[in-house]
Amino acid sequence: MSTADLAELSDKLMLSTVVLYIVAMVAYAADLGFGPRRRAEARTEAEAKVLVGAGGAEVADDTPAKSAATEEEPESRDWGRLAVLLNVLGWGAHLGFMVTRGLAAERWPWGNMYEFLTAIAFAAVSAYLVVMFRYKARFLGAFVMLAAVIALGIANIWLYDKVGPLVPALNSYWIAIHVSAAIIATGAFTVAGASTILYLFKARQEARVAVAAGADGPRLAPSDAAGGFLARVPSADNLDRLALRVTMFAFPIWTAAIIMGAIWADEAWGRYWGWDPKEIWSFITWIAYAAYLHARATAGWRGRKAAILSLVAFGCLLFNFFGVNYMFSGLHSYA
C-alpha cells in the first residue's frame, strides 16, 4: 500500500470510529436507562471500609471498586453487552486509525494537534475499557463515549490536518516518550473526571435520600427511592474510590510526562524549564491534582471538596490543551 492509500484508509477508520462510538454511547445510555438497578447492599459494605490515612498522605484508602459490581438479572444485560461490543469494535478502528496514520506519515502518529487529540481520546477509551473489565465500571461508558465523541468531533472539524512530516523541533525519540505519557495520563484523568462528576451527582442524591429516610421513619434503600439513571450507578463511595484509583494511576505518569518534557526541552531549547505557557499550565495541573490527592487524604476535605478540586484540576488539564494553544503563543504551538 502506498502512503496515500494508507492515509485514505486511516481517514476512513476515523469515520468508522466516530460512528461506532456514537452508537456505543446510545447503547450505554440505554443500558443506564433501562438496565438493572443496583442493590443497596453494595453501599453499606463499602461504607464500612473507610480508613483515614494514618501513615501516608498518598497511601489512600481505595478499597477495590470491585464491590461496585453487583449482580444483575441476566435478561437485562443486552444493552450493556451490545454497548461493550460496539465500544471494543470502535476501539479497534481507533487503533487501526492511529497505526495507519503513523505508517502513512512514517513517524509516531502524534505530531500535531489533530493527532494528539485523537490519541488522547484513544487513551481515555482504553483507560475506560481497562476500568470496565477490571472493576466492572460499565456505568461510566456513556460518559466516556460522550467525551471521546466530543474530542474526536473537535479534532475532525477544527483541527484536521493532512498526513505530513514533523517539524524539526518534534523530530526526536522523546516524542514517543513524553507525548505518549501526556496522552496516557490525560486519557486516564478523563476517566477519573467522569467518575468524579458521577460521584457528585450520586452523593447529592444519597444525601437527599438519607434526609428523606430520616423524615419518613422507615429506612429506604437509596436505589428504591431514587429514579433515573443514578439508581443504576454504584454508591458515591465507590465512585469516589474509583476516581481516586484512576487518578493515582495517572498522576505519576503526568509527573513523568512533565519531567520528560523538561529533559526534552533541555535538548531542544537549551533549558529544562522556561515558564512557557504550556509548561506553566502543566505545572498548574500537576499542582491541582497534587492538591486533590492531599485533600483526599485529609479529614474535612475528603468527599465533595476533594471532588471539586479534582474537577478543577481536570479543568486545568483541558485548558492546558485547548486554552494554551489557541490563546497564548508559546513554544508548544504544535501540540
Added chain:
Amino acid sequence: MNDTDSATEIEPGVAAPPERQAAEETPRPKGLGPIGWLRWFWRQLTTMRTALILLFLVALGAVPGSILPQRPQAPEKVDQYFTDHASLAPWLDRFSLFDVFGAPWFAAIYILLFVSLAGCVIPRAFKHYRAMRARPPAAPRNLMRLPQSESYETDAEPDEVLEEARKLLRGRRFRVDVADGADENGRGKSSVAAEKGYLGETGNLVFHLALLALLFALGLGSSFGYRGNVLLTEGNTFANSLSRYDQFMPGREFDSDDLPPFTMTLDDFRATYETQGAKRGQATDYLAKVRYRETPTSPEKSYDLKVNHPLKVGGAKVYLLNHGYSPVFTVRDAKGNVAFRDAVPFLQMENRNQTAEGVIKVPDAEPDQLAFYAILWPTAVATPDQKQIVSAFPAPLNPMITISSFKGDLGLDSGTPQSVYKLEGIGKTLQPLGRDGQKIMKPGETFTLPNGAGSVRFEGLREWASLSVNRDPGRMPALIAAILAIAGVVASFMVRRRRVWVRATAGEDGRTVVEVGGLTLGNPTSEFDDIVAALRGEQDKPGTDKSGDDNASTDQAAGDKASNDQAAASATESEE
C-alpha cells in the same frame, strides 16, 4: 504531606468543618508571649490545610505568568504591552506581573510552601526511621476483630506454630518480632507480630524531599549558570567571550572566567523543506555544520548541530535556535571607494516563507554616511493582482530584495547604543533619497544611487544560525531529584504497610487454636489469605478446618467492623 498531624488530631472529628480543625488542634495561645505565638504559627504553617492553601496559591500565582508577557522570556512583548496599555502596565509592573516567577510575592508563596513541607516531612522522616528500627507493634487483644482475620485448630504445639509463622513471615520479607519479651528462640510466648511495606512511606518521604532538592537544583542553576545567544553567519567564527554575545544572561554568582574558551565556525547551514503536497514549505530539517576547538590550542573537530542535538563543549552546551538569511552587500561611497562589504543578518518578518528585513549601516562612507533598509523575499513571486511581491517558499529559489537608501549621519558617535537591526534618526539626521533611492534587486545586480552618492551591490545570500550557549550546574542534580520524585511517588502509591499477627493458644480439647489477624493501610490485599493458606498448609490435618474457605463471608464480616478497628489501630500507631 502533613497527614500525621491531620490524621491523629483531626481523626475524631471527621465531619468537622476545616475552620474548626485548626482551632481544635492548636488552641490560640493566650498570654503565652512571642514564643507561644511562634509555636502556634509553626503549627499552623505545617498543617495540611495551610499546605493545601499554599499549593492553591502557587497554582493561582502562576496563571498571570501565562497570560501576561514575561520579561525573561519575551522582553520585546513587555515593551509592546507598555505601549498598548500605557496606564495599566505600570501598575501591573508594580506587582511584578511581568516577571511572575521572579516576583517576591511568588517566592514568598513557594518558600512558605516548602518550609511547610519541610516542617512536616523532616520530622516524619525521623519518625519513619525510628519505626523501621522499632519492633513491630504487639498483637491486639482480639485478633478476630481486625479487618482480615482467620482462625483454625491444629495438633501442632503453640510453640511450633509460632516458630513456623515466624519463619514463614521472615521468608516473605516481613520484619518479625516474637512478642512480649520473648527469649531468643521465641519459645514460651503466645504471639508473633510482623510488619512490612515500609517502602510506601519511604517513597512518600523521598518524593517530598526530592521536590525540595529540585527547588535547590533550580536555585543552583540560576545562581551559578549563564545563558547567552549569538547569531552567526556562514563563514564566521565565534569566540566564547562576553563581548561576542548578542544577549547574555548571567546568574548572580557568575564569573566571566567561567566561560570555556572555545571557538566555533559555522561552515554551512542547511534547511530542508517539503517541496510538494499540502505541507509544502514546512521545514523538515535544520543542519548547522560547525567546526570548533575546545581551547585555542586543542585540535579542531566538526559537529553537525541540529535541533534536538546540541553540542557539549567545555562544560557548556550549544543549541541551534533559529536561522535566517544574511544578504551580502558591497557599498561604494561617492568617491568610489568600497566603504562596506559584508553579510548583513536579516530578521524574519514572518516565519512561513521567511520574508525578512534588515538594515545596512555604512559609517565609513564619505562624505556622507550611507544607510539602507531592505526587505528580502527568498522566493519572490508577484501577488495575483500583480501589485505586490511576496515570498512563496522559505528556501532561496528566487531571492529578491527591495532596498531604500538614506544619507546623512547614522548617529553612531552620539554614544547612545543602537540596535543593528534599526535605523535611528530617519527624517532628522538621516535623509531618505526618495523614490530614486529605491530599487528591487536580484543577486549580482548593482544599484547606482542618485546624485552620485555611491552604489550598492547585492552580492548574494548567506544563511545565519542563532545559537544559544549555556551552562547550568543545576541540570544534573535536578534530573536526579526528578527521577527520585517519580520513583518515590510510584512507591508510595504501590506499596502499603501491612501488619500480620499470629497467636497460638492451647485449646480446651488439647488442640492448638491459631488466630491470624491482618491490618493493611488502605484496602486489604490477598497476601493475607496466602499467608494463612501457607500457615495452614504447614500444620493442616484433614478435618480441622473450622472456619472454612468462605473468604467472601469473612470479608463481609470483617468489613462491618473494620471502621472501628482501623480507627482504633490508627490511633495506637500514630502516638508521637
